[in-house]
Amino acid sequence: MTSSRTGGTGRTVHLAVYDAFADWETGHTTAHLTQNGYTVRTVGLSREPVTTMGGLRVRPDLPLDELRAQDSALLILTGAAAWDTGDGLAPFARAARGFLDAGVPVAAICGATGGLAREGLLDGRTHTSAVSFYLAATGYAGGARYVDADAVTDDGLITAGPTEPVAFAREVFALLGVYGPEKLDAWYRLFHDSDASAYEVLQGE
Numbered sequence: 001m002t003s004s005r006t007g008g009t010g011r012t013v014h015l016a017v018y019d020a021f022a023d024w025e026t027g028h029t030t031a032h033l034t035q036n037g038y039t040v041r042t043v044g045l046s047r048e049p050v051t052t053m054g055g056l057r058v059r060p061d062l063p064l065d066e067l068r069a070q071d072s073a074l075l076i077l078t079g080a081a082a083w084d085t086g087d088g089l090a091p092f093a094r095a096a097r098g099f100l101d102a103g104v105p106v107a108a109i110c111g112a113t114g115g116l117a118r119e120g121l122l123d124g125r126t127h128t129s130a131v132s133f134y135l136a137a138t139g140y141a142g143g144a145r146y147v148d149a150d151a152v153t154d155d156g157l158i159t160a161g162p163t164e165p166v167a168f169a170r171e172v173f174a175l176l177g178v179y180g181p182e183k184l185d186a187w188y189r190l191f192h193d194s195d196a197s198a199y200e201v202l203q204g205e
Helices: 023-035 090-101 112-119 132-136 163-176 181-193 197-203
Strands: 012-016 039-044 076-077 106-109 151-154 158-162
Touching: 012 158, 023 039, 023 076, 023 106, 023 163, 076 090, 076 112, 076 163, 090 106, 090 112, 106 112, 106 163, 112 132, 112 158, 151 163, 158 163, 163 181, 181 197
Parallel strands: 012 039, 012 076, 076 106, 106 158
Antiparallel strands: 151 158
8 A cells, every 4th residue: 555645845854752762763764864855853752862772862853842744744753662661652643643634744663653553543544563463452443454564655654563664764755755766666675685786776867
């Protein structure tokens, strides 16, 4: 399923950051967006620094209560154990609802998909995650829309499991139109399959 919905203005992408978030899951996404003219701004529950799962210290650019969907091209949510150990990250899931309601896309990977399931955002959208029973444990009503896939885009929402950061990035680039079809395929072959022949295509005009 690849139906998409894009909204928002400008070339600013917002990355949600919170303690112990899985920093490697969006490395390809944010690096290549930045290289292609996008600005990535980090959003925390407050402006207080957070520490990633990899031990990096990040000071959010803005607090969540200042985030506006109309100022963004995309909201990215990464995995973290806190998605499954309480309601501490629920405000980010509510923000995702606001983005989608405003026609601005959201991309969620790993545990963030569980947070969106609890918010009801996967009930009517084709989606994926780590495994189907992970989402089933949330009690959500969208089990019939779950598919076993690397990453899925449907109705403005990208979902992926924790082992698919490259496929996750590919869906983001497709949704935002960062690369045309030929270059997008080459990018994926290069970074996912280590296909050296794709490099020339990616670098071509």
